[in-house]
Amino acid sequence: MTAEALPLPRLVPTPPPTGQVEARLLRLVDRIKADDALAFEELYRLTRDDVARTLFHLTGRRNDLDDLVQETYVRLLRAVPSFRGESQFRTFLYRVCANVALMHLRWWRRRREDLTDDVPEQLSIGPDPERAAQQAQATRLVHRALETLSAKKRVVFVYHELCGMGPEEIAQAVGASYNTVRSRLHSARLDFTNAMKALVQDAEVRP
Amino acid sequence: MIRHETERLWALAADELELDDRRYVELHLSDCPECRDALEAVELARRALESAKAASPSIDWLSTDEHVGSLVEKRMRVAARPRWVPFAFAGGLVAVAAGVTFVLWPSEAKTLEAPPSEPPLVQVSQPRPVRVELARGLTRVSARSEPVSAGETLKSGDVLRTGVAGKAFVHLPDSSHVRVAAATQVALTRAEADDVALTLSRGRVSVRASHEQRRAFVVHAGDVAVHVVGTIFSVENGAEGVEVAVAEGEVRVASGEGKEAAVKGGERLSIDPRGRTKLGRLTPGLERELSEVQGVAEAVTSAEQQVVTVAAKGGRAPAKQPGGLLPRLSTDEARARQVTLDEPAPVQAAPAPATTTVTVEPETQVEVEPLDGPGTAFPSLAGGYTRGVPYRNEVALDAPAPAPAAAPATSPKPEGPASDESEWAALPKAQPAPAPASAPPTLIVPMLEAKPAPVAAPTPAPLATKTSKSLEQVFLEKAEASLTQGGCERYLPGLEDIALESQGAAQQARILRARCFDAQLRPKQAMSEYAKYLEAYPKGRFADEARSALGQ
Structure with missing residues (x-):
């Protein structure tokens, strides 16, 4: 198979705005700009689960995910006045998440710590323990494979593959061009696939 | 495997290819065993991603809600303060001093x-009201929600609500203390000296019930009733059911189906919406909260x-x-x-x-x-x-x-x-x-x-x-003593308040917080406290200690 033989793959476009939810978030933003603390409370309630899940995948953090969530909302509160509605609010929120995650990824990598040892403990155990165990194992593998990616590639990859964002939206969220996002994504897919393959082979050799 | 192969195989697995392209790739795969292996690796990676996508992290939301709330509250308070405030405050001090002298x-x-x-200031026969000791983001729910501040009195029938930035301490007429956590709504159904009933609509209350003689002390949460004699416990009413945690003593939990269970100190009983119960141990977060009460x-x-x-x-x-x-x-x-x-x-x-x-x-x-x-x-x-x-x-x-x-x-x-x-x-x-x-x-x-x-x-x-x-000094002394005796975490919130607002004891409060975190083997928080201390008091009494801890 060669590059000339096959057409280039098409990336999934950005999904349309979620209508009512987005409109509600925008109304809340207007109220927050008018120093309405209750509006921020409502915004927090609406978005906190999504933010926590995103940060979890972006950083693979185990102990201080709570801190990252807190930091994200403090930064968001600081940044909301600069939001002019040029993008979806969700994109704006993901941009804040990306900034927090990038900062922590770089910081932790300087510390050279293994971040993924305790990932399963971070997971919320559902009603089916067996399924939860499989999910924990898969999550641990995914996060270990994500560790092989550079911070920027990881953000793009997680946003596309785990958060379901399209490349245009990711471009807005990370402040890069569409082509840059596409290039990072393709590169990340290659790295991730290789890392997963290596991890699975390693697990088979050392069960 | 070259890069373009993986791109197209991933696109195939993700169903991102147009129909013609898809047929072309599938045709190629039928003649290329190496590409089939590569596709298998891609599909394996995608399956793992699908599984991981559904995973949700376990977060102590109560604690996070509270922290976010307080951080946001502080930020909004600072943002709302104009820059001329310090000058106005200084001028105000002079004016107040002159005014007080005159008055x-x-x-x-x-x-x-x-x-x-x-x-009358003192009236023996007058019933004792419910007193709000601390109110942060607390409102009284009625036709028109009205904010409640510390020092106000409440009465039976009042419904209280805290925002995500909220927290309140309420002193009940029977000398019991109730801590109302963030995002909580609780009704003071009966708040008399000899009869207390709280109805928890959502959120969590932590109670230190007094040992005074009374007819009843009950907390209703959904169809669950928690009967108390004299103990320290909390009740949470959330989407996943009701949770009763007991730090000291024992409470009797009665469900709507007529079942009863006793929860003892150190235990936590969860009752899901279907009425199934699960007994566990107290979580550290709950222990901290109950310790605070x-x-x-x-x-x-x-x-x-x-x-x-x-x-x-x-x-x-x-x-x-x-x-x-x-x-x-x-x-x-x-x-x-x-x-x-x-x-x-x-x-x-x-x-x-x-x-x-x-x-x-x-x-x-x-x-x-x-x-x-x-x-x-x-x-x-x-x-x-x-x-x-x-x-x-x-x-x-x-x-x-x-x-x-x-x-x-x-x-x-x-x-x-x-x-x-x-x-x-x-x-x-x-x-x-x-x-x-x-x-x-x-x-x-x-x-x-x-x-x-x-x-x-x-x-x-x-x-x-x-x-x-002063009470402040008493508090600081007790906090300092707790560093050696254990249990300093219960003083952390109060120390933070003193560190933020006190004129004379802020330094000591900040350093005590750092020492407490140190004692609890929480280095990140301890370092943060030491850093805050140095930032605020670079030449303070405890600056050497802080620098030493930070390795400076």
Whole structure:
């Protein structure tokens, strides 16, 4: 198979705005700009689960995910006045998440710590323990494979593959061009696939 | 495998290819075993991603909600403060000082007493109301939600709600303490001295129930009822059901289906919406929260004991208020609570008819002097922090044997804003005699006592320092002691409040927080506290310790 033989793959476009939810978030933003603390409370309630899940995948953090969530909302509160509605609010929120995650990824990598040892403990155990165990194992593998990616590639990859964002939206969220996002994504897919393959082979050799 | 292969195989697995492209790739795959292996690897990676996508992290949302709320609240408070505030504050201080001096001039003193139309300050038969000790983001839910602030009283039937930035401590008429967590709605269905019923619609309340005799103390959460005798526990009502956690003692939990279970200290009982129960251990977060309630209760007890001791030594009964065990002052009174019995000149005694206080025992007027600033802060009995000046009269009564004469004119007089220690060293030593018309500016605060108080001789300052402590100092001492005795985490919220708002004890509070985190082997938080200390006090008393801890 060669590059000339096959057409280039098409990336999934950005999904349309979620209508009512987005409109509600925008109304809340207007109220927050008018120093309405209750509006921020409502915004927090609406978005906190999504933010926590995103940060979890972006950083693979185990102990201080709570801190990252807190930091994200403090930064968001600081940044909301600069939001002019040029993008979806969700994109704006993901941009804040990306900034927090990038900062922590770089910081932790300087510390050279293994971040993924305790990932399963971070997971919320559902009603089916067996399924939860499989999910924990898969999550641990995914996060270990994500560790092989550079911070920027990881953000793009997680946003596309785990958060379901399209490349245009990711471009807005990370402040890069569409082509840059596409290039990072393709590169990340290659790295991730290789890392997963290596991890699975390693697990088979050392069960 | 070259890069483009993986791209297209991934696109195939992700169903991102157009129909023609897809057919082309599939055709190629049928002739290329190596590409089929590569596709298998891609599909494996995608399956793992699909599984991981559904994983949700486990987060202590209650704690996170509370932290986010408080951070947001602080930020909004700072953002709302204009830059001219510090200058205005300084100017305001001058204006207030001038105003207080004017207002407290003897001829005006009477006007500050309670007007005749006000209810009696002490009335034995009056029912004790619910008192809000600390209110952050607290509202009373009604047709029009209204904010509730510390010091307000509530009654049976009131419904309270805290925002995500909210937190409140409520003192119930039966001397129980209730901590209302963030994002909670709770109704004071019955809040009487002998009967308490709370209805928790959502969120969590932590309760330190008193051991007073009463008909019942019950917390309703959905169709679950938690019956209490005397214990420290919390009840949470959320989407996943009701959770009852007990730190000390035992509670009886009755579900709507008629089932009953006992939950003992250190246990946590979860009841899901289907009525299934699960017994577990207390989580660290819950332990901290319950410890906080216990810390509040201990601070109150400590303050109460101080008053009782004082009363025993001084032959006085502690002042009683309708709101609770400790004397409560109105806003006006709270602005001027510093007793100045060590003033050289005696007091201006208020004429009996002007005092509207109804007491069952003889009443004594205690002279007070203007406070040293409107922004003085002290820890509230709820473990929180309250603006104003601390009580001084109760500790002031801890004077030695009464002296027949008024304090000599050479008695030291505190001047201006002083440190906590010096302020409290100047506590009143004697009960003054009625003052002549030329007495210094005074304010009359009615005090309940068993008999007319004699005038005591002035006490040397060092002794007074030793015996006279503000609630803030008591709190800090207890917090420091807890570093070696254990359980310092219960003091952390109060220490943070002091560190943020106190004028004189902020340094100590900040360093105590750092030491507490150190003792708990939480280095990240400890480092953060040390860093905050150095940032605020680069030449502070504990700067060396902080630098050493930070490795500087």
